[in-house]
Amino acid sequence: MVKVLFVCLGNICRSPLAEGVFKHIVTQRGLQEKIIVKSAGTSGWHLGEPPDPRSVTVARNHGIVLDSLGRKAISEDFETYDYIIAMDKSNFNHLQNLRATGGTAKAKLLLMRDFDEVGKGLDVPDPYYGGDDGFDKVYQMLDRSCRKLLDEIVKQHDLK
Numbered sequence: 001m002v003k004v005l006f007v008c009l010g011n012i013c014r015s016p017l018a019e020g021v022f023k024h025i026v027t028q029r030g031l032q033e034k035i036i037v038k039s040a041g042t043s044g045w046h047l048g049e050p051p052d053p054r055s056v057t058v059a060r061n062h063g064i065v066l067d068s069l070g071r072k073a074i075s076e077d078f079e080t081y082d083y084i085i086a087m088d089k090s091n092f093n094h095l096q097n098l099r100a101t102g103g104t105a106k107a108k109l110l111l112m113r114d115f116d117e118v119g120k121g122l123d124v125p126d127p128y129y130g131g132d133d134g135f136d137k138v139y140q141m142l143d144r145s146c147r148k149l150l151d152e153i154v155k156q157h158d159l160k
């Protein structure tokens, strides 16, 4: 099994949507028995909470059901997961520090939009304080990025 963890700040807007989008694409490609997908936050502000209703709505508009509950990323995640995907550079830096406190860290830490051909290396902006159009934009970024990320994982692990 290849294990992938998406991480943002609150684990209620971006990373649950990334989890849902990635799972959806994984299933479309028939790889759901080979790839495990989860999400977490760098903060513990929304522990146990379902995703923000605006993320739920944009996902539903694309036929995707979100079912994650808020969890905080821990250093052991670097032992559990093969890929940890940060939504923005602040999340990335936080995770890098978290990894430093861990033991055997196998996970590759990557930035989500390093896989986005439209805006490589940019942040997935935090849509929490903005309007609904911010969530649509985030969805588009995640959809583009997740497709490329899956291509890369399929190649790396020779999945069929």
Ligand code: 4NP
Binding pocket: 008, 009, 010, 011, 012, 013, 014, 015, 045, 126, 127, 128
């Ligand atoms: P997320 O968005 O990191 O994409 O889940 C946020 C959610 C909540 C807060 C900030 C960002 N907050 O300040 O509670």
